[in-house]
Every structure is written in structure tokens, then in C-alpha cells.
């Protein structure tokens with residue numbers, strides 16, 4: 001694997017997830033030293049808890065040294081080619097990519113979308129430009145339209161949890177007071193379907209995902225109908241793709257025990273952070289069917305198999 005920016009370069013995402021599960025079970029003892037004397041530099045332009053910790057732990061478990069850079073530890077950047085840099089930005093992304101390439105063996109980047117221009121966000125503008133100028137492999141820690149490490153961890157969690165060939169997997173929109181990206185929902189839909197699972201996406205009208213990532217998912221605007229006989233309920237808020245960045249308010253879309261009772265004793269999943277009793281009722285997230293801890297644990301193993309595959313290339 002050269003880069004892990006989106007799934008277009010991954011031949012078989014299910015095989016990668018299975019390799020992650022195998023590595024988790026210590027199938028390859030040499031993994032602990034594969035990254036010795038190698039540097040992973042992670043650039044975080046936005047906050048993170050899970051991604052930062054899980055990626056650093058994964059790197060350490062492979063013997064790598066991990067350096068985390070926050071936005072305020074780098075100079076303000078210019079990203080436009082040919083820009084006359086006589087305003088605020090002190091450094092061009094070209095030089096930043098060169099510097100990180102000189103100091104690192106792998107570079108990982110989190111750069112959230114601005115949610116103003118769909119084209120810019122869906123080109124994953126910052127990380128794509130960085131990759132263009134970098135001499136070292138790039139890992140996506142969440143970009144304009146995607147969060148592929150979260151998607152891989154979620155796929156691993158479903159493969160470990162569900163023991164039937166055709167589970168009913170539902171991705172449900174839920175309310176939230178802030179404007180959020182579509183990245184987690186896009187990556188969940190993309191990853192799950194590329195792994196061969198059918199997906200139902202339920203959301204209010206106007207909140208459908210882009211065709212680029214919704215693929216062949218069944219779309220429902222009736223949450224109660226969508227939940228019927230489901231095996232997995234994956235919950236996330238996202239802002240509108242079609243009225244780009246617009247938010248929608250309807251508290252009735254919160255995930256409650258009554259709604260989960262419609263399912264086939266489904267497991268509840270959410271990538272976190274989550275707003276309790278806005279997105280999901282306490283009774284659901286605290287229930288034995290909630291597998292958010294498994295998702296969190298698999299963030300380490302997803303990062304580990306991706307770094308391992310890059311080191312092994």
C-alpha cells in the first residue's frame with residue numbers, strides 16, 4: 001500500500017479488514033518490530049481524541065516513533081499554486097510537505113472540510129495537495145469527504161460481531177446542534193458496500209448522501225420502517241450534501257429504545273464523539289447491544305494494519 005487516502009487504491013477492503021483482525025490476534029509476531037527506527041508524523045489541523053490516540057498506539061505497537069503536530073505548531077499555510085504570498089500565510093504547502101517528507105517515513109493528516117464548497121471538500125483538497133508534494137506515503141486521518149480509518153475499524157467491528165451472511169445494516173441520520181461533515185457517513189457507506197454488504201441509509205428528505213458514496217444503498221425517509229429487523233444500527237449526524245452544508249433539525253430522529261425494539265436485537269454503533277440524549281438516548285448507548293467500545297478498540301487495529309501495509313510495501 002502506498003497511500004491510504006481513500007479506498008480507490010485498496011483492491012480488497014474485506015481482505016484488509018481480515019488482515020487487521022488477524023494482526024489483532026497476534027498472527028504475525030514480527031509486526032512489533034517492522035517500524036523500528038521509522039517516524040510517523042501526524043498533522044492535526046482539527047481536534048481529535050480517538051484518532052490521535054489510536055494512531056499513536058498503533059505506531060508504537062509496530063515499533064515506530066510517532067510525532068503529533070497540532071495546527072498551531074505549523075506556520076499558517078498557503079495552498080494555492082502560484083500564489084503571491086504577501087498576506088497572512090507564512091509558508092506554502094509545497095515546503096511543508098517537503099519538510100515533513102524529509103523528517104518522516106509516513107505522514108498522516110487530519111484536515112476537516114470547510115463545508116462551503118462541495119467540489120473543494122470532495123476533492124479532499126488539503127490532503128490531495130499535500131500528497132502531490134509529499135515524497136512519503138500519506139494516511140488520511142479524516143479529510144473533506146472521508147474518514148477511511150473509521151470506516152475500516154467499523155467494517156472490522158461488523159465482521160467480528162455479525163455471524164450471518166446477509167445482515168441488515170442501517171446507517172441512520174440523527175439530530176445534532178452543530179454543522180457536521182459527511183465524512184464518517186460517506187466512509188461507512190463506501191467501506192461497507194465495497195466489502196459486499198447491503199446497506200440501508202435512512203435520513204430526512206434532503207439529507208441524502210452524495211451518489212459517489214451512497215452507491216447502491218437503499219434510501220429510506222422512514223426511520224421506523226428502516227429499523228425493522230435490522231442487525232446493525234449505525235448512527236451519525238451529517239449536514240446536507242445536496243444543499244451543501246445546510247443543517248436540519250428534527251429531534252424526533254434521536255435513537256431511542258422504542259426504535260431499537262423494532263430491530264432484530266440490533267447492535268448500536270457510533271464513531272464518537274456523541275451527544276447523549278440528542279443523537280442517542282442513554283438507554284441505547286448504555287445497553288448491552290451498544291458496541292461503541294469495540295469500535296474504539298478497532299481504531300487501533302485499523303490504523304495498525306494500514307501502517308503495517310505501508311511499511312511492508
Ligand code: CP
Nearest residue numbers: 048049050051271272
Ligand atoms: N471518531 C473519531 O474520529 O474521533 P476523534 O474525532 O476524537 O478522533
